[in-house]
Amino acid sequence: MSVLRLLGTALGMSAIAACLTALAPSLAESVGALSVPQATVDAAGADVLVLHLVGLLAWLAWAWGALGLLLTAASALPGLAGDLAAGTVRRVLPAGARRAAAIALGIGLGIAPPALGVAAGAVDGTTTTQELARPTVRSAVPDWAASTVPERQPTHVPDWAAPAPAGVPDWPQVAAGEHVVVRGDCLWSIAERRLAAGTGSEPTSAEVAVAVRAWWQANADVIGPDPDLLLPGQVLRPPVLP
Structure with a gap:
């Protein structure tokens, strides 16, 4: 609290x-x-x-x-x-x-943010790796485009473009049990719905508060330091509740 x-x-x-x-x-x-x-x-x-x-x-x-x-x-x-x-x-x-x-x-939210420094370090490391890898990709693309694209463009470009009308999914593919945040979602409503679906009865405020803390800790790298701020499209992993 x-x-x-x-x-x-x-x-x-x-x-x-x-x-x-x-x-x-x-x-x-x-x-x-x-x-x-x-x-x-x-x-x-x-x-x-x-x-x-x-x-x-x-x-x-x-x-x-x-x-x-x-x-x-x-x-x-x-x-x-x-x-x-x-x-x-x-x-x-x-x-x-x-x-x-x-x-x-503030029931369930009065806790210190979980190990965000470690998550931030992991993100920085990933970003650095991606930035180091970019020159290799940029240097390889011109060689590939210069040698193959002019020869294959007349025959293969129409075949490649044909599936485009099928479109791209609006939401990312998620694994079973994961939750995609939509407009109006908050950790309290997500945790309350999952508890009600799992137990078949309406959970108490204390039970929901414990679940809210667990959801935040399990998805700190996605949510960030403010548990009240969720963005549409974020994919949240379900925590392991006792």
Whole structure:
């Protein structure tokens, strides 16, 4: 869990509570006014009754959100407490709200980037090898073109060009189990779908968070240091989950 995101979310909820305290009637006043609606309308008008109703609904929405965030944070705890919180949050929040709460709290993302220096070194080495190989290719192509292309062009070029209308696949060929990123994908949704397909049931937020970390570590050379940034066309290898 990311401490900075946890503190930021707590400050945001505190700011919303402060705004509600300043702008909306207190809970006691709203409950008292709504318990005798006719008397409230006769004494202060219908608009005051509506104000109390809106204020009460706003406080209920804030309390529901705060409870969901608290349970989502507790679901990352190990042992029975985390399991109990995960089971409770599945009953309190729908799937979309659980995903948003987990992202807001940074569950599964508050870890150091995995061994990117080694991957970068490997990429640099590959690039250097390719650059060293290019002069050989460039020196060989003119010799081949000068000796063979003029003789074979009249007979072989039409045969070679004929298969071109078949086209080239839009996406790279991938092995079984690999995932090609499309627009709108994120590690959370990918990991959640794979867990649901593998177990046949909806995974908990804590299980998805563990899977997100595993997907990132297994594909650090493709994703890079930011797990929230996926590009369409990237091919991700499935991690080995416990």
